Amino acid sequence: MSIAKALNNAVSGLTATARGTETVASNLANIMTPGYARREVAQSAQTLGGYGGGVRIDGISRVVNATLVAESRLAQSGSADARTRLDFLLQMGDIVGLPGEEGALSTILGEFTNALQAAATRPDDELRLAGVVDAAERLAERLNAASGAVQDARAAADKAIESEVATINAKLEQVAYLNRRIAIIESEGNDPSSLLDQRQAAIDAIAEIIPVQEVARDRGMVALFTTGGAVLLDGSRPSRFEFSAVGQMTPDLSVGIPPVMRLVQNGVELSAAQMQLFEGGSLEAHFAVRDQLAPQIQQELDALAFDLHERLVDPAVDASYPATAAGLFADGGTRASLPTIAGLSARITLNPLVNPDAGGELFRVRDGLGTAFSGPVADSALLLAMADALSASTAFAGGAGFEGNGSLSSRFSELEARVALRRVAAESESSVRNSRSETISGRLMADGVDSDAEMQRLLQYEQAYAANARVIQAIEEMMDQILRL
Structure with a gap:
């Protein structure tokens, strides 16, 4: 893999983790807000010339159980x-x-x-x-x-x-x-x-x-x-x-x-x-x-x-x-x-x-x-x-x-x-x-924002951020070595 592709992969990963972190923060901040639906970042692999090209953000999805809301x-x-x-x-x-x-x-x-x-x-x-x-x-x-x-x-x-x-x-x-x-x-x-x-x-x-x-x-x-x-x-x-x-x-x-x-x-x-x-x-x-x-x-x-x-x-x-x-x-x-x-x-x-x-x-x-x-x-x-x-x-x-x-x-x-x-x-x-109303409201809340799950997701984003940052740091060190030759 070329240095350019590696850098592109790392940058796209950082962008995705940033969006994910923002989504988690929004979920936690609105955990008790009536009508608020949990957000999730939809991601998929990005390809460039038939090879892996990092992560693509497909959008932010609202996780709503329509039947439960009704x-x-x-x-x-x-x-x-x-x-x-x-x-x-x-x-x-x-x-x-x-x-x-x-x-x-x-x-x-x-x-x-x-x-x-x-x-x-x-x-x-x-x-x-x-x-x-x-x-x-x-x-x-x-x-x-x-x-x-x-x-x-x-x-x-x-x-x-x-x-x-x-x-x-x-x-x-x-x-x-x-x-x-x-x-x-x-x-x-x-x-x-x-x-x-x-x-x-x-x-x-x-x-x-x-x-x-x-x-x-x-x-x-x-x-x-x-x-x-x-x-x-x-x-x-x-x-x-x-x-x-x-x-x-x-x-x-x-x-x-x-x-x-x-x-x-x-x-x-x-x-x-x-x-x-x-x-x-x-x-x-x-x-x-x-x-x-x-x-x-x-x-x-x-x-x-x-x-x-x-x-x-x-x-x-x-x-x-x-x-x-x-x-x-x-x-x-x-x-x-x-x-x-x-x-x-x-x-x-x-x-x-x-x-x-x-x-x-x-x-x-x-x-x-x-x-x-x-x-x-x-x-x-x-x-x-x-x-x-x-x-x-x-x-x-x-x-x-x-x-x-x-x-x-x-x-x-x-x-x-x-x-x-x-x-x-x-x-x-x-x-x-x-x-009955309280029971269904409880199910709706359970189906909504789970603070424990959000914190776990935040840790995953933190690890992904650290990994991508380490890749960029490694690329920087490689470029420094090349420039010193």
């Missing part, structure tokens, strides 16, 4: 879906409470029943009558607060949808831009690895909101679809999504009736069937909270408020008041009815006729809402009748899944148990999905 994105979507639902049910569990828990709906109802029974033992005691009014007012306010919390959760979900739609649009635009840049860089023969990392991170962000499928296209570009088949990006222009949050939610607002809207894609509002194409991520979970989970609890609260109202307007309980008038609890000052039951828990109030702060009289709690003057102070019949009405096992006409006969207390406890069971089921589902 699984990781689906797992992230499922985990985000379950987490969003669980967060809502945890909030509702705190609002509704558990049987026997301080502040729970059934506990507040129990305090009202106890106040009635205590007043019945001393119907002449105005302090005990005032205790009945206070307990009734707390019960109505507790139902109002629970309904308000449900609607606040719906409004928060609606706002979250608006925010996530903005994120989807921004990330799709980013992917489209990176598609164009990658195509240009590849056509120029340069390495687009850093842009590929950015694109992967952008797609990962979309996948948490909507489950996506990535499909390779020509010139290094990709197309994106939801797992249900909706087109997100296929070409140079991504789909454009629109959504406007309502702001304040009320029980009478429901999906499909303006201003409550579904997702708008490319100027067209999607139908309920088309919305199924976007199932599986946090976006679909927020829609579920707004349109299904929260309205379900609202209906149950309204049904319990209606049952409370109906038990105390029975003429057998208080015959002093007209049959069409409201009882101890009123629907905005009037009598509640099934056709207007929606949102009743938000509107139910204590009848002002018994509330001294509203110009009423305490004696009406004992003598009847329709009485104009105080009757016998020892008469406890009405107080006992109201307490008995609350504890009576009766059929339920308010719907919301409450079936059979039962007392009002048992139905309040049933609602608390329902919410608790839904929360437990959501916790279990979230745990399973999080475990």
